[in-house]
Amino acid sequence: xxxxxxxxxxxxxxxxxxxxxxxxxxxxxxxxxxxxxxxxxxxxxxxxxxxxxxxxxxxxxxxxxxxxxxxxxxxxxxxxxxxxxxxxxxxxxxxxxxxxxxxxxxxxxxxxxxxxxxxxxxxxxxxxxxxxxxxxxxxxxxxxxxxxxxxxxxxxxxxxxxxxxxxxxxxxxxxxxxxxxxxxxxxxxxxxxxxxxxxxxxxxxxxxxxxxxxxxxxxxxxxxxxxxxxxxxxxxxxx
Amino acid sequence: xxxxxxxxxxxxxxxxxxxxxxxxxxxxxxxxxxxxxxxxxxxxxxxxxxxxxxxxxxxxxxxxxxxxxxxxxxxxxxxxxxxxxxxxxxxxxxxxxxxxxxxxxxxxxxxxxxxxxxxxxxxxxxxxxxxxxxxxxxxxxxxxxxxxxxxxxxxxxxxxxxxxxxxxxxxxxxxxxxxxxxxxxxxxxxxxxxxxxxxxxxxxxxxxxxxxxxxxxxxxxxxxxxxxxxxxxxxxxxx
Numbered sequence: 001x002x003x004x005x006x007x008x009x010x011x012x013x014x015x016x017x018x019x020x021x022x023x024x025x026x027x028x029x030x031x032x033x034x035x036x037x038x039x040x041x042x043x044x045x046x047x048x049x050x051x052x053x054x055x056x057x058x059x060x061x062x063x064x065x066x067x068x069x070x071x072x073x074x075x076x077x078x079x080x081x082x083x084x085x086x087x088x089x090x091x092x093x094x095x096x097x098x099x100x101x102x103x104x105x106x107x108x109x110x111x112x113x114x115x116x117x118x119x120x121x122x123x124x125x126x127x128x129x130x131x132x133x134x135x136x137x138x139x140x141x142x143x144x145x146x147x148x149x150x151x152x153x154x155x156x157x158x159x160x161x162x163x164x165x166x167x168x169x170x171x172x173x174x175x176x177x178x179x180x181x182x183x184x185x186x187x188x189x190x191x192x193x194x195x196x197x198x199x200x201x202x203x204x205x206x207x208x209x210x211x212x213x214x215x216x217x218x219x220x221x222x223x224x225x226x227x228x229x230x231x232x233x234x235x236x237x238x239x
Numbered sequence: 240x241x242x243x244x245x246x247x248x249x250x251x252x253x254x255x256x257x258x259x260x261x262x263x264x265x266x267x268x269x270x271x272x273x274x275x276x277x278x279x280x281x282x283x284x285x286x287x288x289x290x291x292x293x294x295x296x297x298x299x300x301x302x303x304x305x306x307x308x309x310x311x312x313x314x315x316x317x318x319x320x321x322x323x324x325x326x327x328x329x330x331x332x333x334x335x336x337x338x339x340x341x342x343x344x345x346x347x348x349x350x351x352x353x354x355x356x357x358x359x360x361x362x363x364x365x366x367x368x369x370x371x372x373x374x375x376x377x378x379x380x381x382x383x384x385x386x387x388x389x390x391x392x393x394x395x396x397x398x399x400x401x402x403x404x405x406x407x408x409x410x411x412x413x414x415x416x417x418x419x420x421x422x423x424x425x426x427x428x429x430x431x432x433x434x435x436x437x438x439x440x441x442x443x444x445x446x447x448x449x450x451x452x453x454x455x456x457x458x459x460x461x462x463x464x465x466x467x468x469x470x471x472x473x474x475x476x477x478x
Contacts (some may be wrong), residue, residue, distance in 0.1 A: 003304060003307045003308040003310075004308060005308060005321060005339060006309055007332075008321055009327050009330060020325065020327075020328065021327040021328070022323065022326065022327065023323030023325070023327055023337065024321060024323065025309055025320075025321045025323060026309060027309060027310070028262065028308065028309040028310050028312075028328075029310055030310065030311040030313065031302075031305055031310055031311070031312050031313070032312075032313045032315075033313065033314050033315050036298050036301050036302050036305065036312065036314065040294075040297045040298055040301050041299055042319075043293075043297075045293075047290055047293070047299060049296055051286055051294065052288070052297075052298065053289065054284075054289040054295040054296040054297060055279075055284075055286055055290065056294060056298050056315075057278045057315060058282075058284060058291075059272070059275050059279055059291065060294050060314065060315050060348045061316075061348050061351075061352070062275050062278055062279050063270075063275050063316060063348075064316060064348040064349045064351070064352040065242060065352045065369070066270055066278075066357075067352070068242045068244060068273065068349070068352040068353055068356045069242040069243060069244060069267065069356075070243075070244050070245055070264055070265060070266060070267040071267050071268055071269065071270055072266060072268075072269040072270070072416065072470075072472055072473065072474075073269070073270050073271075073275065073276065074269065074271045074474065075271070075273065075295070075316070076271075076272050076295070076296060076299050077248065077271050077302060077303060077314070077316075077317070077343075078317055078343045079474060080314070080349075080472055081264075081472045081473055082244060082259065082264045082266060084246055084262030084263065084264060084358075086262070087259050087260065087261065088248050088259075088260040088261065088262055089259065089260070090250060091360050092360070093246075093358050094358055094473065098262065100244060100353055100356050100358060101345060101353070102345045102349045103352070103475070104316075104317045104343030104345060105382065105473060106291060106340060107342065107361060108340045108447065109296075109299045109300050109302075110303045110306065110307070110319075110341045111476075112300075112309040113303040113304045113305070113306070114301070114307055114339055114340070114341070116307075117307045117308075117339050118325075118337060119332050119337075120332075121330050121332055131418050133265075144344070159294065162444060170373035172298035174315065178358070182253040182440060184419050187251070199404060202412050208347070226265060227453070229310075233311055233314065233320045234311065234320055234344060235311075235318060237350075
């Protein structure tokens with residue numbers, strides 16, 4: 001079986017060369033564990049969804065606990081390896097400068113799936129609307145951790161928020177409850193085709209969100225009749 | 240419950256500053272999915288190990304398949320996001336220059352475990368023996384993919400292979416069968432306290448290995464009576 005991956009080309013933010021493009025995966029949507037379990041169940045597995053979920057969750061939590069207590073863990077899907085961030089000039093652990101994180105690297109299950117991927121390059125450069133990255137302007141991090149009451153910068157292609165359609169806007173959608181919060185216009189401080197800077201409302205409940213932009217902007221002189229939506233590839237965590 | 244993570248300080252290969260150290264996690268060993276499932280089972284879960292394993296494996300494989308077909312997947316343990324490596328100067332996909340990979344980022348299960356970590360900084364700088372990284376000298380990659388018949392460089396602390404104890408040596412241990420292959424001395428082309436360069440034998444069966452060094456070297460004038468062993472944090476894949 002072949003898995004199809006659609007790719008669009010966009011600017012390479014890593015280099016200054018304007019002729020140098022990077023490939024960005026066209027996201028077909030996001031799934032959580034319940035979605036994945038439902039799909040596994042639909043393929044005709046006898047075990048109940050509740051048992052599958054309990055099993056996976058227990059194994060995942062145990063794997064996480066082993067990793068943070070100094071073990072390398074191979075779950076088949078990923079390898080987990082604990083790492084330390086920050087520089088040391090003495091032997092004192094300072095939580096303000098140092099932190100523990102877990103690096104996850106693709107495991108055998110992903111390698112096997114990758115062997116069956118067919119890549120299709122779609123569309124023209126500069127045509128597709130896509131959110132690429134979000135940067136917490138407090139520390140320059142792009143790992144999705146945002147700080148309430150501070151600025152964050154979204155980069156992308158054709159992401160300028162424009163048009164009168166009622167669906168247009170920048171949204172933070174809680175990944176657990178699916179409740180969508182529209183970011184008020186006065187919190188959007190830069191609104192350009194390839195860059196949107198927001199003030200992350202400090203009223204946002206801490207937790208995990210999906211960030212999306214819906215816009216009628218389309219590079220032409222006229223607005224598009226039908227708004228387009230793009231979701232940031234990685235969920236963000238508001239702290 | 241507190242998870243204890245032991246950290247040792249070692250040279251920072253990212254900077255030229257000799258006073259600048261990085262923290263390296265002291266690895267307590269490696270676990271695979273079977274090990275994790277056994278531990279979960281020992282905590283008193285009714286579901287059989289076989290059912291747990293089938294559930295986790297099906298969910299992991301489905302998550303991998305969804306990721307490589309353009310979805311962002313949140314398994315609770317990790318977020319998976321497909322990405323494209325390589326620069327584009329036109330819209331042609333060239334497997335020699337471009338590849339698909341899956342970025343895995345720590346999810347809620349890991350964040351929760353990290354909240355309960357107590358870090359202990361152990362030992363003196365330069366004292367501990369530890370393998371840090373392996374670099375495939377064909378392409379400079381440090382993701383663990385090695386090429387048979389080509390060189391790879393291991394960096395670490397006090398890793399020089401030295402001593403007459405019969406356990407001393409550099410070993411590639413197959414992660415599935417646990418079969419250990421000792422790398423012959425003539426394949427070890429540089430053998431220094433912080434750097435070992437090997438020729439990866441092209442007779443090694445393709446697959447996943449744990450890399451370890453056992454040595455009596457210890458910075459002093461005399462060899463240590465008891466050999467020490469350190470395992471490379473990430474398994475390698477011989478292609």
